Amino acid sequence: MCAALLAAMVAMxxxxxxxxxxxxxxxxxxxxxxxxxxxxQKSLLSGGLSDSLWGLQSREALGGDSYAAFALEGGLDAAHxxxxxxxxxxxxxxxxxxxxxxxxxxxxxxxYTVGQAFVSAIEVGAWRDFGVGALxxxxxxxxxxxxxxxxxxxxxxxxxxxxxxxxxxxxxxAATTGSATYKLYxxxxxxxxxxxxxxxxxEQASAVRWDAALAGRRPxxxxxxxxxxxxxxxxxxxxxxxxxxxxxxxxxxxxxxLQAAGLKGLGPIEFIDGGRLDALYLAASIPLGRGxxxxxxxxxxxxxxxxxxxxxARTSQVVSLGYIYPLSLRTSVYAxxxxxxxxxxxxxxxxxxxxxxxxxxxxxxxx
Numbered sequence: 001m002c003a004a005l006l007a008a009m010v011a012m013x014x015x016x017x018x019x020x021x022x023x024x025x026x027x028x029x030x031x032x033x034x035x036x037x038x039x040x041q042k043s044l045l046s047g048g049l050s051d052s053l054w055g056l057q058s059r060e061a062l063g064g065d066s067y068a069a070f071a072l073e074g075g076l077d078a079a080h081x082x083x084x085x086x087x088x089x090x091x092x093x094x095x096x097x098x099x100x101x102x103x104x105x106x107x108x109x110x111x112y113t114v115g116q117a118f119v120s121a122i123e124v125g126a127w128r129d130f131g132v133g134a135l136x137x138x139x140x141x142x143x144x145x146x147x148x149x150x151x152x153x154x155x156x157x158x159x160x161x162x163x164x165x166x167x168x169x170x171x172x173x174a175a176t177t178g179s180a181t182y183k184l185y186x187x188x189x190x191x192x193x194x195x196x197x198x199x200x201x202x203e204q205a206s207a208v209r210w211d212a213a214l215a216g217r218r219p220x221x222x223x224x225x226x227x228x229x230x231x232x233x234x235x236x237x238x239x240x241x242x243x244x245x246x247x248x249x250x251x252x253x254x255x256x257x258l259q260a261a262g263l264k265g266l267g268p269i270e271f272i273d274g275g276r277l278d279a280l281y282l283a284a285s286i287p288l289g290r291g292x293x294x295x296x297x298x299x300x301x302x303x304x305x306x307x308x309x310x311x312x313a314r315t316s317q318v319v320s321l322g323y324i325y326p327l328s329l330r331t332s333v334y335a336x337x338x339x340x341x342x343x344x345x346x347x348x349x350x351x352x353x354x355x356x357x358x359x360x361x362x363x364x365x366x367x
Contacts, residue, residue, distance in 0.1 A: 017061035022367075024054035028078045029334075029362025036355040044079045047128050048362040049324065049334050051141060052076040053092060065101035071111075092143055104152040110145045113186035114161030115201030115223060116248070121190070122197060122225040122236045124283035125294040129345040130320040130338035130358070133250075135279040135300040136240040137348060138203055138221035142248035144168045144184055157193035162186065168205070168249070170262040182206060182263055184247060195229040203247045208263060208272065217274060219245035219266060225281075238281035245272040252347035268349055270304040270313070277302050277349070291325035294336075306351045314342040314353050331365040 029048030034040040046052050055073030062068055073093035075084030085091040095109030120139040123132040133140025149163035169182035188201040201223045207216030220243045227236035245251070249265030258266060266272050279300040286293045302313035322336030339357045344350040 018058065019060075020056065020058040022054075022056055024076075025050055025052055025364065025366045026076070026078050027052045027362060027364040029360040031358060031360040031362075033356065033358045045128065045360055045362070046076070046078040046080075048336070048360045049128075049332070049364045050126050051092075051128075052078040055090075055093065062098075067099050068097070069099060069105070070096040095147075101153060104150055107147075107149045107151075109147065110143055111147055111149060111163075112143055113147070113165075113184070113201075113203060113248075114149055114151065114163045114188040115186040115203045115221070116140070116142060118159075118161060118188040118190040118199040119201050119223045119225045119238065121199060122227045122238055122281075122283075124227075124234065124236050124285045125296050125320060125322050125336070127296075127320050127322060127336050127338060127360075130318055130336070130340070131296070132238060132281050132283070132298070134318045134340070134343070135277075135298045135316060135348060136223065136238055136281055137242065137246045137248060137250055138201070138223055138240060139225075139238070140248060140250050142250045144248070145170075147184075149186075154192075157191050159190050159192075161188040161190075170264070182208070182249075195231075197225075197227045199223075199225045205245075205247050208245065208258065208266065217244040217272065219243065219247045219272075221247045232286070234285045236281070236283040238279075240277075240279040240281075242277040242279070244274065246348075252344075252350060267347070268306075268351065270307055271302070271349065275302060275304045288323070289325075291323055291332075294320075294322045294324070296320045300348075302349065308351060313349070316340070316342045316349070316353075318343055330367065331363070333361075333363055335359075335361045 027047045027049055029045045031045040032040055032042050053075045057071045059067055059069045071093045072090045074090045075092055083089055093111050095107045095111045097105055097107035099105035144165045146167050147163055147165040152160040163186040165184040167181040168184040183206040186203045190199040204218055204220040207218050209216035223240045225238040245266035251265055251267035253264050254266045255269050277300050281298045283296040298318045300316045304313050318340045320338035324332050324334045326332045337359050341355050342353040
């Protein structure tokens with residue numbers, strides 16, 4: 001399919017129809033956060049409703065229903081006026097691609113996996129650290145480097161997608177421990193028609209080894225998601241089974257050997273070493289006045305014991321309530337309250353299994 005798509009681009013006359021779009025979101029909130037065993041922290045939170053970011057997109061007509069496109073997108077810390085990742089100014093997206101109405105679109109570069117993009121669309125409230133990706137981490141806001149992806153045209157509301165990363169890790173050039181590369185495969189399917197949105201995905205990484213005496217294990221994630229808009233309310237549900245670590249490397253730091261190999265973020269060793277995490281997500285949004293009231297609940301059941309304490313890992317739960325009120329087509333104010341049990345905001349799973357509560361009131365504007 002990729003070869004056919006590239007071949008379709010050859011010898012097509014270039015057209016002058018080119019558009020470039022500058023866009024972005026600036027979001028900040030006053031927040032109060034309390035983690036069990038620690039005093040309440042009051043702060044200014046960047047990205048309470050959605051991440052602060054800016055980007056450039058372009059699309060150029062090539063003729064014959066074909067086009068070329070690119071996207072450059074970077075996250076911002078609105079509270080400090082700094083990039084999310086100073087070493088990588090376009091840490092969200094940096095890809096170039098070609099597309100055709102009959103063959104779909106091919107993208108090359110740093111981008112979201114097709115599994116993340118398709119299933120995360122069911123999310124009701126994207127509250128920072130408390131959305132669908134809090135426990136269904138393969139639907140969290142993560143991107144993958146060195147990636148090749150293809151998205152089909154829509155056939156009667158059905159769309160297919162596949163992506164492959166040659167090396168999704170961040171290993172330094174001199175690294176000699178752990179896996180040489182962290183390849184990541186993603187397959188996804190979505191169906192959208194009227195009020196219905198259905199999605200499914202499967203992602204699997206290459207084997208990860210942290211000890212020469214042990215066989216490597218492959219992090220993987222299967223996801224299912226659905227939402228239906230009744231008009232008076234939109235309901236959403238999701239399910240995920242994650243094995244042998246978080247495929248998106250968006251969990252805890254993990255073993256020092258893997259961190260040295262550029263594989264930080266796979267989660268705790270108990271999870272990486274044959275662990276399984278089954279998660280559920282239920283949510284509803286209800287129009288209320290000019291705004292929207294949002295409710296979300298998610299749960300994740302780990303199947304391991306913590307090595308240091310021998311205690312059984314507890315079931316994690318995350319719940320949130322929020323309201324968004326539009327001041328204009330581009331600007332909204334919002335407030336939300338969220339609570340997590342046996343949940344750590346940054347890493348999801350932690351042996352201390354803390355409880356966390358957060359209140360926030362913020363402002364979101366888009367351009």
